[in-house]
Every structure is written in structure tokens, then in C-alpha cells.
Amino acid sequence: xxxxxxxxxxxxxxxxxxxxxxxxxxxxxxxxxxxxxxxxxxxxxxxxxxxxxxxxxxxxxxxxxxxxxxxxxxxxxxxxxxxxxxxxxxxxxxxxxxxxxxxxxxxxxxxxxxxxxxxxxxxxxxxxxxxxxxxxxxxxxxxxxxxxxxxxxxxxxxxxxxxxxxxxxxxxxxxxxxxxxxxxxxxxxxxxxxxxxxxxxxxxxxxxxxxxxxxxxxxxxxxxxxxxxxxxxxxxxxxxxxxxx
Numbered sequence: 001x002x003x004x005x006x007x008x009x010x011x012x013x014x015x016x017x018x019x020x021x022x023x024x025x026x027x028x029x030x031x032x033x034x035x036x037x038x039x040x041x042x043x044x045x046x047x048x049x050x051x052x053x054x055x056x057x058x059x060x061x062x063x064x065x066x067x068x069x070x071x072x073x074x075x076x077x078x079x080x081x082x083x084x085x086x087x088x089x090x091x092x093x094x095x096x097x098x099x100x101x102x103x104x105x106x107x108x109x110x111x112x113x114x115x116x117x118x119x120x121x122x123x124x125x126x127x128x129x130x131x132x133x134x135x136x137x138x139x140x141x142x143x144x145x146x147x148x149x150x151x152x153x154x155x156x157x158x159x160x161x162x163x164x165x166x167x168x169x170x171x172x173x174x175x176x177x178x179x180x181x182x183x184x185x186x187x188x189x190x191x192x193x194x195x196x197x198x199x200x201x202x203x204x205x206x207x208x209x210x211x212x213x214x215x216x217x218x219x220x221x222x223x224x225x226x227x228x229x230x231x232x233x234x235x236x237x238x239x240x241x242x243x244x245x
Contacts, residue, residue, distance in 0.1 A: 007035050014039055017047075022226035074100065087113050094127055103134035120151035126160055133163055138171040158188050166196065174204055191217045191235040198242065214243050 011031055018027045023046060030038040077093040094109035110128035118124060125148040132141040145164045148155065165180035181197035188194070194213050201210035217239045221229055229236055 007039075010039055011035055014042055018042070020226055021230050087115070087118050091124060091127070094131075098127060098131055098134070101134065103131045107131035107135065120147075122148055122152045122155045122157075125151075126157065129160065129163060133167060136170075138167040141167040142171065158184070158193075162188065162193055162196070165193075169196075169200060174200065178204065185213070191220065191232050191239065195235050195239055195242075198239075202242070211243070214239050218243070 014031050015028055017023075018025070018031070027038075027042055027046070031042055032038070034041075074093075074096045077089070077096045081089040081093050083089075090109050090113050094106045094113065097103070097106035097109065107128060110124055110131055113124045114121070114128070125144055129141050129144040129148065132138075132144055142164060145160060145167070148160065161180065161184055165177050165184060168174075168180060169177035178197075178200055181193060181200055184193035185197045194217055198210045198213035198217070201207070201213065217235070221232075221236055
């Protein structure tokens, strides 16, 4: 493919991205008038910080890396552990297993890491809770998170709080789950917590509250612009499906 055609395709793709994500329109002129330099500048200034600064972006980068070499990080972590059986190396391999959905392997390594000065480490306990959740051991996940908070009272993490609420729901304690979701809905960054709260409300027969919460989510999308919609499009789709919109 001739170079100028490739650059044209890149320019068009970037202009579409600028428009869809609600970026300042000055970027359109930069990309169009300075094809190569403008495109590189846009990628460095706008795209890379976004990718590195959000869970969605980090996941995208991780997925690209895994597509190119799916076993690179796993092999490296395995070799590091063979060289030195340290908590740090066990934890790195556990994280790799967790990311790959190998929850039983991850669980075994996280439990191995919980020793000595690391016996109440919040990062290790968080990983163990996620592994237990992945194994559908919801009561055990809750127990791990209870230990995490009891041993680290100043530890605050919205993802752990959401995992706790989901564990309560899936283990059948709907009243407690409702309380946690209600709290989460007031501070969680993104629509997921409020969406899950709404779905639970429908499950327990609070249909009016569920509808109100789902409409609040849609209102936030309308007020937040295209960039917010781009970051949370999964939850926008699910919300519309719940409302039948």
C-alpha cells in the first residue's frame, strides 16, 4: 500500500476518533494540516495518556501485547520464580494466572504469599479475593475481603467494595448486597455499580427504584459527553437493554 494512502487512512481514523470522543476540534486541523507530525502528536498527547490512565486503556494495551506474544509475561514470571522463590515472584506469577482466568493456580500462589510480614498485605488479599470470586467461591471471597478490611482499616478500593457487594449478592445475602450497592452507587467512578444496584432492585421487586437508577445512568451519559460514552459503552448498552430502550 502506498505510503500516502496509509497516512490518509490513519488521518481519517484519527479524525473519526476525535469527533466520536468529543476531543477539541483544533485536533482535527492539526491532524489534517500536519499529517504525520499531527497524528503522532495526537497519539502522544491524547491517546497514550488515556490508555495508560484507565482500566479500559490498560486492558487494551494488555490485550494487544497478549495477541502478539500471549505467553511472554507468563513465561517470564515462571522463570523468575524458578530463579528465586520470593513473595514478589510468587505474586507476579499469581497475577498472571489471575489475568488468564487460571483461578485455582492463582489462588494457590496468593495463599502461599500470605506469610510473615505479608500475611495481611492488601494487594495479596485483593488478588486472593478475586481468585475466589473467579472460582465462584463467593462466601470465601467475602471472608477474604472481611479480613482485608479488618487488618487494613485505612485501605480504600472501590473495585474491592464492588467485589464485596457482588459476593454478597451471589451468595444469596440480597439485603446486605443492596446496602453495599446503595453506598457504592454514590461514589463509584463509572456506571457499573449503579447498574448492578438497579439490576438487584429489579430482582427484589423494587422496580420503580430500578427504573430511576437506570434513567440516572442514561442522564449521566447524556451530560458527560462522547468520551465518557466511549469509556463505558458496555454499561450504556446494558442499561438500554434493561430499560428496553
